[in-house]
Amino acid sequence: MLANYGYKDGSGDFFITIDTDKCNGCGKCIPACPAGVLELITDESDPFRELPVAAVTEAHRKKIKYSCASCKTTTKEAILPCLKACVYTAISHSW
Amino acid sequence: MAKEFWRWKEYNWKDDSKDWKQAKIITAGVDVGSVSSKVAIMTDGELYAYSLMRTGSDSSESAHKSLNGALENTGLTLDKIHYVVGTGYGRVNVPFAKRAITEIACHARGANFIWGSTVKTVLDMGGQDCKAIKCDEKGKVTAFLMNDKCAAGTGRGMEVFADLLSVPIEQMGDLSLSVDKEPDPVSSTCVVFAKSEALGLLRQGWSKEKVLAAYCSAMAHRVFTLLEKVAVEKDFVITGGIAKNIGVVKRLETELKVKALPMPATFDPQLAGAIGAALFAKALVEKEKK
Numbered sequence: 001m002l003a004n005y006g007y008k009d010g011s012g013d014f015f016i017t018i019d020t021d022k023c024n025g026c027g028k029c030i031p032a033c034p035a036g037v038l039e040l041i042t043d044e045s046d047p048f049r050e051l052p053v054a055a056v057t058e059a060h061r062k063k064i065k066y067s068c069a070s071c072k073t074t075t076k077e078a079i080l081p082c083l084k085a086c087v088y089t090a091i092s093h094s095w
Numbered sequence: 096m097a098k099e100f101w102r103w104k105e106y107n108w109k110d111d112s113k114d115w116k117q118a119k120i121i122t123a124g125v126d127v128g129s130v131s132s133k134v135a136i137m138t139d140g141e142l143y144a145y146s147l148m149r150t151g152s153d154s155s156e157s158a159h160k161s162l163n164g165a166l167e168n169t170g171l172t173l174d175k176i177h178y179v180v181g182t183g184y185g186r187v188n189v190p191f192a193k194r195a196i197t198e199i200a201c202h203a204r205g206a207n208f209i210w211g212s213t214v215k216t217v218l219d220m221g222g223q224d225c226k227a228i229k230c231d232e233k234g235k236v237t238a239f240l241m242n243d244k245c246a247a248g249t250g251r252g253m254e255v256f257a258d259l260l261s262v263p264i265e266q267m268g269d270l271s272l273s274v275d276k277e278p279d280p281v282s283s284t285c286v287v288f289a290k291s292e293a294l295g296l297l298r299q300g301w302s303k304e305k306v307l308a309a310y311c312s313a314m315a316h317r318v319f320t321l322l323e324k325v326a327v328e329k330d331f332v333i334t335g336g337i338a339k340n341i342g343v344v345k346r347l348e349t350e351l352k353v354k355a356l357p358m359p360a361t362f363d364p365q366l367a368g369a370i371g372a373a374l375f376a377k378a379l380v381e382k383e384k385k
Contacts, residue, residue: 002229002238008320009244015324044197045236047375048382062244 001046005056006064006094014065015094016056016082020045022090025052032085035060035067054090068093101254103131103264103336107146107164108363113138115171120380122178124201124372125162125192127154127185130222130250131336132161135369136171140377144169145366150222154185162191178376182368184223196375198368199228199239205371206332207234209362215328218318218355219367220337222250225318227325234371240325242317250336252286256310259290260303271307271342278305280313289313307342315346322351332356334367 006015020043027040037060040052060067071080072095082091115121118138126133128150135145146164150157158181162173173179173191181192182201189195198219206217212232219226229238257264281296282288293306301309314337333355337343348354358364 001236004238004240004324007242007244008324013324015240044195045200045239047194047196047200047379 003045003053003055004094005061007062011065013094014068016064016068017092017094018054018056019090019092020049020053022088023053023086024088025054026088027052027054028087029054029082029085029091032081034081035070037064037067038082065095098261100257100261100263105146105148105164107144107167109144109165109167109169110142113141113143115143115169115175118143120178120377121171121176122180122373122376122380123162123165123176124369124374124376125158125179125181125186125189126183126198126201126366126368126372127158127161127181127189128183128198128222128368129224130254131365132157132183132185133366133369134158134161134165135366135373136165136169136176137370137373137377140374142362142370144171145363145369147363147365150185154188155190157185158189158191178380180372180376180379182372194376194379196372199226199241200236201368201371201375202226202334203228203230203236203371204234204374205367205369206230206334207232208370208374209359209364209367210330210332210356213330214332214356216322216325216331217367218322218331218333218335220249220318220333220335220343222336225249225321225335225337227318227322229325229328238325240321242321249286252289252310252314253337253340255286255290256293256307259293260297260306262303262307265339267307268311268340268342268344270304271311272345274302274304274308277312278309280316281306281309282313311340311342312346314343315350319347319350327351327353329353330356332364333358334364336365338364 181189186195
């Protein structure tokens with residue numbers, strides 16, 4: 001399942017997508033994020049899943065553009081810490 | 096007291112042809128939304144009774160009220176129900192629910208039950224947010240996208256407009272379609288901005304119908320951009336309260352160039368989440384037995 005967390009407003013699209021089929025709940029992305037955007041949860045959207053899954057915390061969902069701003073440098077080659085931490089490539093950003 | 100144009104009708108329903116005493120598994124889904132609370136009671140995976148009530152300031156009280164509504168005249172009591180699943184905004188505040196599941200999963204499951212396995216895209220237009228959901232033939236979610244940052248494009252926004260224009264909420268859709276020419280949409284980023292913009296238009300001499308048309312198309316456009324992101328696949332269905340607003344549905348269909356499956360007469364699209372929750376409850380009972 002592609003879980004999109006974030007929003008769309010007049011200034012653009014700001015979504016962090018977690019591919020829950022790729023995520024195995026290892027939790028390595030959580031300390032990797034300097035803004036504390038991610039957390040491990042029991043997947044409430046899939047009641048039969050037994051593994052935990054990464055998600056964007058409720059508090060950051062509506063301001064994700066600002067939460068992620070410090071990692072979004074102008075150099076395009078820069079790899080975001082959350083993406084780097086996830087060897088399963090389960091995390092992606094829409095902006 | 097002034098007439099409350101936004102106030103939609105609360106009601107309950109029960110299938111008199113069924114007898115819960117004959118049922119092996121009785122489950123309930125409780126969907127406490129931001130605006131309305133729904134309870135669906137299912138006997139062996141079939142819809143037996145439901146209720147649709149207004150959510151008050153207290154989620155658990157609203158859940159109780161809605162449950163009592165659904166149980167009315169059935170002789171059924173809470174202790175006879177094998178499993179209760181809570182869903183919706185207030186899902187963690189349903190004291191008698193054994194489990195909470197997001198409304199995303201429940202709407203997909205519910206839509207799968209109501210319209211059948213051909214449903215691939217579900218748009219839930221709720222009281223305070225809208226969700227675009229993709230699912231497979233089993234009703235399992237494959238992708239979702241939610242917009243709950245503001246109330247424009249939702250039921251709450253419709254209520255605000257019903258009051259502003261003094262039009263009963265049930266008639267808004269039809270009335271908005273009675274314009275000769277489609278006006279430009281109003282602001283779609285914020286319901287408060289949209290309201291002040293609409294008020295300005297009324298003062299300029301726009302008719303109610305025209306303002307309504309402008310608002311409905313703004314709402315349709317807003318959810319269109321959301322749906323665009325998940326890429327709509329047929330069959331497409333709409334759940335939630337706004338599914339009953341033909342003015343928004345028609346305009347959205349035009350913009351999407353995809354028709355939504357018509358809502359079955361025997362179901363209320365607002366109940367999809369509660370039905371989905373009751374179905375999950377049944378699956379959980381079966382899983383426990385194994």
